[in-house]
Amino acid sequence: MQLFRGETVVEYRAGARAVLPFAAVIATVGVLFGFLATAAGLSPLAAVLMSGTTFAGSAQFAAVSVLAGGGTAGAAVTAAALLNTRYVPLGVAIAPALQGSFWKRLVLAQFVVDEAWAVAYLGEGRFSHKRLVGAGVVLYATHVAATAIGTAAATLPADPSAWGLDAAFPALFVILLWPHVQGVSRITAAVLGAIIVLSLTPLTPPGIPVVAAAVASLLGAKGG
């Protein structure tokens, strides 16, 4: 029993250690989020709490970006939630490794972010929930702490647009977009999403065009 317990701790630690290189990237993204969210008008507390309750960087950037453009809370949440649907296939893949009661599975599932999911993968479709938790705890703590640091940086007296920092949002979305534009049909979906925004902008309230762009994903229903 003692041995078993020791092995368990080793596995949590292995997950935490394996994810450390990714933690540096998460820290950078967290600082940037705290900075941009505060610059966009969120209070530092709201920015930190968003990182604490929404452990999903790209959705957070999307939501704040829609708010900064004058969109409603409904449009911001819808656009971000649509991005978060990518956690459904990740969750389905790791589901067999997350055993236990409804509440236990619900909590374990919250540690699923790309990097922790990758670290938990043992190969041949099998996952370790202990490695997931070990990696997830490290990334979560990093994410929330880095956001707090970013909000502090945003209180420095400077005009963000004078330094071109308003270009950080679109540049970040380019970085996030790039791995997804593989193959003709996904590139077409991206172009169609852009065209939808350009054509709806003069006609609808801010925030709606981004949500409407999700329609372009139906290209995926044709296969390919």
Add this chain to the structure above:
Amino acid sequence: MTRAWLTVLLLGASTVALKALGPVAFGGRTPSARQMNVLGHLAPALFAALIVTQVFVRGKSLTLDARAAGLAVAMVGAYRRASPILILAGAAAVTAVVRHLP
């Protein structure tokens, strides 16, 4: 409640639900290949939409300003597989320079 706090609250709740959907609701059943493929097309469509909104939209009108130069730099950087920090710094620097041109 302000727009920002409402967003924090609703986004947090929806993220918890979406992350739990696979392990709690599906419990081993896999979505169809077609459903997975639609989900896979959401990210490129939405990121492209967010980029266009950030660069070319001001309220309800379309604009062309220094941010477009920053976008071009970011796209070249991503194409050349530059590091994310370099892409962000390059896009910000070029936007600032273009903005301050006479």
